[in-house]
Amino acid sequence: MVNYKDLGLVNTREMFAKAINGGYAIPAFNFNNMEQLQAIIKASAETKSPVILQVSSGARKYANQTLLRYMAQGAVEYAKELGWEHPQIALHLDHGNTFELCKSCVDFGFSSVMIDGSALPYEENIALTKQVVEYAHQFDVTVEAELGVLAGVEDDVVAEESHYTKPEEVIDFSTRSGCDSLAISIGTSHGAYKFTPEQCTVDPATGRLVPPPLAFDVLDAVMDKLPGFPIVLHGSSSVPQEYVDIINKYGGKMPNAVGIPEDQLRKAAKSAVCKINIDSDSRLAFTAAVRQVLAEKPGEFDPRKYCGPARDEMVKLYTHKIIEVLGSDGKAL
Numbered sequence: 001m002v003n004y005k006d007l008g009l010v011n012t013r014e015m016f017a018k019a020i021n022g023g024y025a026i027p028a029f030n031f032n033n034m035e036q037l038q039a040i041i042k043a044s045a046e047t048k049s050p051v052i053l054q055v056s057s058g059a060r061k062y063a064n065q066t067l068l069r070y071m072a073q074g075a076v077e078y079a080k081e082l083g084w085e086h087p088q089i090a091l092h093l094d095h096g097n098t099f100e101l102c103k104s105c106v107d108f109g110f111s112s113v114m115i116d117g118s119a120l121p122y123e124e125n126i127a128l129t130k131q132v133v134e135y136a137h138q139f140d141v142t143v144e145a146e147l148g149v150l151a152g153v154e155d156d157v158v159a160e161e162s163h164y165t166k167p168e169e170v171i172d173f174s175t176r177s178g179c180d181s182l183a184i185s186i187g188t189s190h191g192a193y194k195f196t197p198e199q200c201t202v203d204p205a206t207g208r209l210v211p212p213p214l215a216f217d218v219l220d221a222v223m224d225k226l227p228g229f230p231i232v233l234h235g236s237s238s239v240p241q242e243y244v245d246i247i248n249k250y251g252g253k254m255p256n257a258v259g260i261p262e263d264q265l266r267k268a269a270k271s272a273v274c275k276i277n278i279d280s281d282s283r284l285a286f287t288a289a290v291r292q293v294l295a296e297k298p299g300e301f302d303p304r305k306y307c308g309p310a311r312d313e314m315v316k317l318y319t320h321k322i323i324e325v326l327g328s329d330g331k332a333l
């Protein structure tokens, strides 16, 4: 049993309260490897932004949960080395699907867990979330729950169709489950193909797909029912077209990849949405940089020569998100 506090990590309670009051959102970035983690910490330390490091079940399989946790512990020390005196870093389980998995993360030093019972019938979702909350709160670990279903593909989470969160359920759900934050479905979606071309319109000037707007009426109704309660958005990558273009230019094939426009996320960040999950954009930045280096220098075989530029590109991406989209810079001095 390791408590996250001994690792220098923090839970999400205080960061969310400040974010709601301050009208900004905390970035939740997924990581699977060293370069991603270095980039996240560098961008967060340089901008003094609180940050949530997310580990998905796919990341646990890819990189090993033990290794990822030690990496997060190392990240706190790395942040201090970069001159961030009081780093505010949470280590969060993304899309936990069983009590046992959440418990093992709590026992292992995570400061926050998500229990995703959104695919279950309503009462079962409450019961499972409550079970995780009762365990996690003994150790001051915060719990994110989900109500409503997001479409898209994220590691092991696959849903064909989305169902918006029903605002009339959120008071009952949050009260009875005891969750600390709630992921809701308002039209965001997992992955790099968030909408089919049929769901989009076409910008006549650029020929690019324009996705349908988020359901801010649903968000407003949720906030109306739960004033000041922390709301989470999953699937909130913007799928920057410059990365898609580089990938396609250098041998990739990602037709019609489309994400959530940043102006929509900026608007959400000013509301009770206090955690915005971004994963795909980092994958795109990484892949674009690697493809470009390997295409331009076909003789290159030192992974540092393409993972290095990929890391630099991710630092740029994370810094942009923190300052230009979420507004969380300077909030963890």
Ligand SMILES: [Zn+2]
Residues within 6 Å of the ligand: 095, 154, 190, 234, 235, 277
């Ligand atoms: Zn998610």
